Amino acid sequence: MRLGAVAGGAVKQGDAREMGVKIGLESVQKLNAAAAEGDPAAQERLALSYLEGWGVDRDYEKARDWYEKAAAQDDPGGHFGLAVLYALGWGVPADKVQAYMRLVLMRRRRSVLDSRWHAETVKRMLAALEEMADRLSEPDRLLAERLADDWSRANGRG
16 A cells, blocks of 8 residues: 555655655654644654654654644644554554544644645655555445535634
């Protein structure tokens, strides 16, 4: 699955740099401080640190918690991180409908994607969305899109 290749494949710091994530340039302490103050980009990067075990022990539950905080602010990195966790069943039960819903929400924040990540990474993230859409049954795809609409309305985004 391309989704796992885009995010789950970022096991080496070099891969993370390719994704446009600058984990190696920031200390975990600085990320913690910025994340605790509500910076969604820092929350997403801290989540990735926990996901990959960079500067902290690998902890999928903490990764999920930080991705959820970023996603609650409609951060596309938070949505993408949650999509990966749900698609692969890391720290959460595997749920392709939830994964696709998060990818739909991520796509809706395209301008933020374009400003934060390299163009090739954004292209791969969006390709993961299309690939997952192709793999879902039509009822599941429609359900995920409805859930994304519901999430957007409930969070003042739609």
